[in-house]
Amino acid sequence: MKKTIYLASPYGFSKQWKSKLLPDFVTQLESMGLDVWEPFSRNNQVDTSKKGWAYEIAVADRDDVRNADGLFAIINGTPPDEGVMVELGIAIALKKPIFLFRDDFRLCSDSEEYPLNLMIFSGHPEDTWRDYYYTDIADITNTEKELSRWAKQGS
Numbered sequence: 001m002k003k004t005i006y007l008a009s010p011y012g013f014s015k016q017w018k019s020k021l022l023p024d025f026v027t028q029l030e031s032m033g034l035d036v037w038e039p040f041s042r043n044n045q046v047d048t049s050k051k052g053w054a055y056e057i058a059v060a061d062r063d064d065v066r067n068a069d070g071l072f073a074i075i076n077g078t079p080p081d082e083g084v085m086v087e088l089g090i091a092i093a094l095k096k097p098i099f100l101f102r103d104d105f106r107l108c109s110d111s112e113e114y115p116l117n118l119m120i121f122s123g124h125p126e127d128t129w130r131d132y133y134y135t136d137i138a139d140i141t142n143t144e145k146e147l148s149r150w151a152k153q154g155s
Contacts, residue, residue: 002035003151005099006068008088010081012040025101028140029072032151037064065090070097070150075116076104085120092123099147101134 007025011017018040029036042064043057061083065071071091073084080102091098102115111118114129124132131146142148 002033003069003153004035004037004067005029006065006071006087006091007036007038008065008071008073008084008091009038009040010077010084011074012038024137025072025074025140028137032141032148034151037068039064061087062090065096066094068096070099072099072101072147075100075102075120078104078106078108080108080116088120088123092119095123097146097150098123099132099134099150101137101140103135103137 007029009022009025011022011025022038022040026036026038039057039061043060046053046056046060065087071087073080073088073091075081075084075088079085088098100120108116109118114121121129128146134140134142134145134147139145140147
């Protein structure tokens with residue numbers, strides 16, 4: 001059985017980002033044998049002209065984070081997208097395996113050790129958090145990093 005990974009990302013809000021950036025992440029994760037739950041694709045059946053559509057999407061995303069085996073979060077921006085941060089917080093609280101991607105060179109932290117708010121890294125081991133942190137899309141499949149090891153483990 002394939003492991004599922006929730007892809008938390010702000011890239012579905014922009015037509016350009018959705019067509020040019022998001023597919024590369026999905027392809028990289030799928031190449032590792034993972035079943036990628038990308039919320040913009042999973043919720044595209046929601047009729048946004050009907051009352052309650054926003055709540056329906058929020059609940060579906062929350063439930064997908066809960067039901068996925070792990071979470072991969074794109075955390076670019078200063079600060080990163082608030083929806084991604086909520087999804088990440090849910091995953092941390094549920095003690096899900098969490099993998100972070102940031103190729104944004106700007107720092108967004110009060111700590112010299114972490115590139116972002118230190119709470120984001122509370123879901124990782126203190127000494128090896130960098131094994132869960134990716135700064136280049138080509139590095140996602142790096143067999144020396146934690147995502148590759150996790151993807152190979154049985155569900």
